[in-house]
Amino acid sequence: MAELAIDAEFLRRYAELERPVQHAVMAAIRKFAEHTHAGAHLEKLTGARDPNVRTIRITRFWRGVVVALGGARYMLKDVLPHDDANAYALSRTFTVNQALGVLEVRDQAGIENFARTLPDEPPGEALFDQASNAELKRLGIDPDLIPLLRRINNEQQLDALCARLPEIQSRVLTGLASGMSATEVWAELADQILAGRDVGEVDPNDLTAAARRTPDRIAFVSGPVELVAILSHPFDLWRVFLHPIQHDVAYRETYAGPALVTGSAGTGKTVTGLHRAVFLAGRLPDDGSKVLLTTFTRALADALDRQLYRLTDDPAVRARITVISVDRLAYDIVARTRKVTVAADDILDPLWADAAVSRAGRFSRFSGAFLRREWEQVILARQLTNAEEYRTTARAGRGEALRGAQRDQVWNAIQHVVDQLARRRLRTHTQLADEAAEIVSRGPAPYRHVVVDEAQDLHPAQWRLLRGLVAPGPNDLFLLADPYQRIYDNRVSLAQLGIHIRGRARRLTVNYRTTHEILGYSVQVLGGQTTVGLDDEYDTLRGYHAVTHGGAPALTGHAARDDEIDALIERVGTWIEQDVEPHAIGVAARTTALVTTISTALREAYIDVADDRRGTDGVRVATMHRMKGLEFRCLAVVGLDAGVLPAPNAVTPAADDAHAHEQDLQRERCLLFVAMTRARDVLYLSHTGNPSTLLPTMAGVTEGAKR
Numbered sequence: 001m002a003e004l005a006i007d008a009e010f011l012r013r014y015a016e017l018e019r020p021v022q023h024a025v026m027a028a029i030r031k032f033a034e035h036t037h038a039g040a041h042l043e044k045l046t047g048a049r050d051p052n053v054r055t056i057r058i059t060r061f062w063r064g065v066v067v068a069l070g071g072a073r074y075m076l077k078d079v080l081p082h083d084d085a086n087a088y089a090l091s092r093t094f095t096v097n098q099a100l101g102v103l104e105v106r107d108q109a110g111i112e113n114f115a116r117t118l119p120d121e122p123p124g125e126a127l128f129d130q131a132s133n134a135e136l137k138r139l140g141i142d143p144d145l146i147p148l149l150r151r152i153n154n155e156q157q158l159d160a161l162c163a164r165l166p167e168i169q170s171r172v173l174t175g176l177a178s179g180m181s182a183t184e185v186w187a188e189l190a191d192q193i194l195a196g197r198d199v200g201e202v203d204p205n206d207l208t209a210a211a212r213r214t215p216d217r218i219a220f221v222s223g224p225v226e227l228v229a230i231l232s233h234p235f236d237l238w239r240v241f242l243h244p245i246q247h248d249v250a251y252r253e254t255y256a257g258p259a260l261v262t263g264s265a266g267t268g269k270t271v272t273g274l275h276r277a278v279f280l281a282g283r284l285p286d287d288g289s290k291v292l293l294t295t296f297t298r299a300l301a302d303a304l305d306r307q308l309y310r311l312t313d314d315p316a317v318r319a320r321i322t323v324i325s326v327d328r329l330a331y332d333i334v335a336r337t338r339k340v341t342v343a344a345d346d347i348l349d350p351l352w353a354d355a356a357v358s359r360a361g362r363f364s365r366f367s368g369a370f371l372r373r374e375w376e377q378v379i380l381a382r383q384l385t386n387a388e389e390y391r392t393t394a395r396a397g398r399g400e401a402l403r404g405a406q407r408d409q410v411w412n413a414i415q416h417v418v419d420q421l422a423r424r425r426l427r428t429h430t431q432l433a434d435e436a437a438e439i440v441s442r443g444p445a446p447y448r449h450v451v452v453d454e455a456q457d458l459h460p461a462q463w464r465l466l467r468g469l470v471a472p473g474p475n476d477l478f479l480l481a482d483p484y485q486r487i488y489d490n491r492v493s494l495a496q497l498g499i500h501i502r503g504r505a506r507r508l509t510v511n512y513r514t515t516h517e518i519l520g521y522s523v524q525v526l527g528g529q530t531t532v533g534l535d536d537e538y539d540t541l542r543g544y545h546a547v548t549h550g551g552a553p554a555l556t557g558h559a560a561r562d563d564e565i566d567a568l569i570e571r572v573g574t575w576i577e578q579d580v581e582p583h584a585i586g587v588a589a590r591t592t593a594l595v596t597t598i599s600t601a602l603r604e605a606y607i608d609v610a611d612d613r614r615g616t617d618g619v620r621v622a623t624m625h626r627m628k629g630l631e632f633r634c635l636a637v638v639g640l641d642a643g644v645l646p647a648p649n650a651v652t653p654a655a656d657d658a659h660a661h662e663q664d665l666q667r668e669r670c671l672l673f674v675a676m677t678r679a680r681d682v683l684y685l686s687h688t689g690n691p692s693t694l695l696p697t698m699a700g701v702t703e704g705a706k707r
Contacts, residue, residue, distance in 0.1 A: 004029070005075040005211055005220045013078050015633065016681070017062075018579045024059045025079055032056060032074075042066055042074075045086060049108040050093040052207065055085050065089050069207040075218060077105070096210040097168060099140030100189070101202045103210035103218065104166035106142075111164050115148050122153040127177055135182040139172045139189070149173070167510070249506050250275035258477035258494070260455075260501040263508030264544050265677035266519070269480040270629055272508075273451050274304065276478050278312050280449045281320040290446070292469060293323045295453040299622070300629040301325040302612060304453065322447075326462045327429040333436040333465075334427075343426035348372070351420055355413040366410065370652065370660070375414045380430050381460040387411045433461040440468040454628060455481035463497045484526060485628070485674050511677075513631055515550035518683045522676040524696035525669050553676075553683040555695070561639075561688045565598060568638055569605045571684055572619060575634045582608055586632035587621045588675040589639045590647055595621055598638065624675040635679035637672075640687040645672065645694055669694055 014022060032042075042054035054074075056064040063085035065077040080088060091109030096102070128136070128149045136146055145165075152158055158177055162170040168189070175185040203209060211218045246268045249261055263269050277293045284291070293308070295301050305323040312318060324332075334340050352368030384390045391407045402410065421427065427435070440446065450470045452458070458466075470476045477499065494501055511519055523544075558564040568587065575585055587602075589595050599609050599621045608618030620630065624637075639645070646668035652660040672694050676683060685695070 003071075003073045003220065004032070005069070005073070005218050007075060007077045008217045008219075010076055010078050013080070015581075015584070016579075017079065021059060021062055021079075024062065025064070028056060028058050028064065029076065042068075045089050048090050052094060053089045053092060055089050065092075067094050067207070069211055071208070073208050073211075075211060094207065095142060095166075096202060096204045096207065097140045097166070098142075098202055098204060099138060100168065100213075101200070101210060102168070102214040103207060104168065106166050106169075107164040111145075111148070111161070114160055114164060115151075118148075118151045118157065120151065122151050124153055126150055127152045127154065127158060128173070131176055131182060139176075139182060139185055141169055141172060145169075246272040246275070246508065249508075251279055254474050255478070255504050256474055257472065257504060258479065258499050258501045259504040259506070260479045260481065260494075261506050261508065262481055262483075264482050264484050264511070265522070265674065266511035266513035266546070266631075267508035267544075268512055269482065269508065270304070270453050271307075273453050273478065273480045274307055274311055277308070277321050277449075277451045278317055280451075280475060280478075281317045282314075284320050284448060286316070289320065289448045291321045292329075292447040292450045293321055293453075294326050294329060294450065294466070295629065296326060296457045297454075297626065297628060298325045298328060299612075299626045300454060301328070303630055326433065326458060326465070330429065330432040330436040330462070330465055333439055334432050337439065339425075340432065341426055342432070343421055343424075343428050347424075347426065348428070351417045355417050366413075367652070367656065369649070370656070371410065371413055371417070374410060375417070376430055376459065379414065380434065383434070430459050430461050433459065433465050437461065437465040437468050440465065445469055445471040449475055449478065451478045451480075453480045454485070455479045456483050456485060457628075460497060463494070463499065467497065467499060485670055509544050511544065511546040512548075513680050514546055514677050515548050515681065516546040517550055517552045518679050519546040519677070521553050521683075521696065522673055525673045525676065525694060527666075527669055550681055553679075553685060555685045555691075556687075557691060558686065558688050561597075564638060564686050564688045565601050567686065568598065568636055568684075569601060569607070571636060572602065572607055573605070575682070576607070580634055582618045583610065583620065584633040585619045586627065586630065586635045586678055587619060588624050588627045588635065588637045588678065589621075590624055590645045590671075591639070592623055594639045594644075595623055624671050627675050627678050631678050631680055633680050634682040634684070635676075636684040636686070637675050638686045640672075640685055640692045640695060642687075642690040642692055645692040 014025065017025065042056055044051075044054055050067075052068045054066045054068060056066050058064055058079060061082050062079060063082050064079045065085055065088050067075045067077055069075055078085070078088065091107055092105050093108040094103060094105050097104050126149075133143075133146055136149070137143055141149070148161070152161065155177060158173060162173060165173070172185055172189070175188065176182070180188075212220070250272045261269055261272060273293070277291050281291045293304055295304060301324055308318065308321065308323060331340060331342065349368065352372045354368075356366060356368040356371055378384070378393065378395055379390060382389075382393055384393060387408060390411050391404055395402065445468065447470045450466055452466060466477070479494075479501070514522070556564075556567060558567065572585060572587070576582060587598055589598060602609050602619060602621065608616065610616060610618045610620045620632070646665055650668060651664040654661040672692075676685075687695075
């Protein structure tokens with residue numbers, strides 16, 4: 001029997017194929033895998049750049065691209081239309097990276113065509129004159145590329161070449177061109193890809209060994225049964241597939257204490273956390289020890305739970321992992337001691353509004369929203385218990401300074417609301433987190449390990465709870481965060497909370513989810529603002545890039561909301577007709593009211609909509625906040641009108657507090673960035689009337705006319 005490996009990119013392609021083609025792929029692979037002389041089914045192409053590349057017939061119109069790794073081992077690289085498969089097989093070469101030992105693919109025909117456009121001698125200084133041949137080879141650059149590099153003298157030429165190179169070599173050249181030294185580039189590669197592993201001696205002709213060193217992108221399949229299980233849910237598997245840096249971070253044997261993994265949207269923080277939780281649970285003894293996997297929202301916790309079941313089928317491992325949101329966890333802990341009723345926003349908002357008018361006196365220009373944030377972000381965050389403590393505490397980052405008399409008025413207004421809640425025996429989630437932290441501090445820590453996703457959105461009270469849930473020590477806290485996706489007002493210094501992560505922080509920079517075109521547009525939403533991370537360091541998007549290409553985002557405007565919704569229904573219907581699984585389609589909007597309207601309209605058009613309460617599968621329609629941590633093959637972000645985004649009630653007027661106004665605007669930008677980067681292959685944007693001022697104008701976005 002032939003041994004078969006599959007490339008992760010094949011999973012992406014397979015999920016997009018029509019069902020009859022998928023069935024033909026399965027039949028062809030099964031026949032190939034079970035045949036004694038598997039090579040007999042493969043076709044060599046005359047003129048191929050790589051003698052190890054073959055094609056296999058799927059249907060009359062589709063072919064698979066296969067790489068002979070040596071012996072009876074083969075890798076299925078992709079399934080493409082007949083002519084595209086032949087063109088790919090003729091043009092690509094598969095080589096072993098001499099520095100890292102991994103298997104790489106490059107567009108050799110494209111490189112040859114590009115080389116013909118360059119002069120033999122570059123005018124002026126070449127881009128890589130400062131790098132010696134030995135340094136380039138040490139960094140994994142293919143030796144036969146070096147003469148070509150000596151002819152490149154501008155970044156436009158480099159970009160054109162990098163589009164045809166393997167990802168790692170492209171990163172090396174981009175780093176050198178940006179001014180990094182060879183030592184700095186290697187340090188980044190070694191840290192992010194090798195993570196302390198010794199590659200050992202690399203045989204440039206051993207493709208099998210190279211493929212096995214690339215478990216993040218290539219998986220060897222035990223047989224047809226395992227392959228059928230994998231291909232039954234290709235999009236789901238794609239979502240839990242690890243990539244180079246992620247694998248080393250998730251499976252590191254020991255972190256001496258709390259570890260922090262940062263990285264912007266699509267870099268795989270969530271999937272890294274899932275694998276880490278499974279890895280830690282698999283090493284626990286059968287003594288009731290548990291791993292806590294937690295996050296900010298219930299919707300994301302539910303998504304983590306579903307992905308966890310796709311990641312491992314070992315019931316013992318699953319039983320050792322508790323998946324729950326921080327709010328629900330705090331509620332359950334407190335509810336064991338007394339009856340708990342949580343104050344919803346429809347109760348809280350009027351209380352704060354009334355306090356702003358009736359209790360703040362001549363300082364009533366401070367809104368109810370300001371009072372609530374001051375309570376949560378200063379008083380509860382710092383556990384202040386009286387007016388004197390509040391009067392003297394620092395309010396760094398909270399905007400306009402408050403004098404002593406103003407603080408007394410604000411304290412009195414806030415205390416009025418707190419007293420009202422106490423009389424009604426109501427508590428907020430933040431109060432419950434503080435109370436739960438106090439409860440767990442009285443007994444032994446209930447968890448051996450804690451994994452936290454979307455950590456940038458947690459409140460200090462929630463961090464105090466999490467710190468108390470696990471004893472300090474090796475592998476205690478594994479945190480995943482991105483300050484560019486901070487969509488709540490919580491700004492935390494872990495060091496000040498006794499969680500020290502210096503020296504145990506890793507940064508992910510490669511976006512494996514979103515296409516280059518979608519990412520390029522989405523990043524513009526952030527407006528180039530810098531932000532501070534949980535480690536008190538300024539975060540950066542330097543090096544953040546996507547590895548796949550696709551179509552440009554589509555932006556359409558409409559004269560009326562009904563027209564916009566009709567266009568959305570047509571777009572979703574088209575995706576479904578193209579065999580996109582309904583659960584791989586998402587629709588995001590800023591307001592709950594618009595989510596309700598869209599859900600109703602889709603159901604009336606006989607399109608299934610996901611309903612977790614009823615256990616119904618279908619298109620996921622949710623607010624931008626509830627899209628956190630999810631991803632979809634096709635995503636629509638709708639209702640992007642001026643006056644809707646940024647949401648007026650979420651932004652402090654500039655006249656009241658200019659600093660808070662800018663913070664609120666940036667949070668709305670982050671929210672839109674989060675929503676847009678949920679898209680993997682297709683991003684559709686729409687608005688009614690004038691578009692939101694947060695939408696950037698950028699080349700490459702397809703704009704539709706208003707109806």
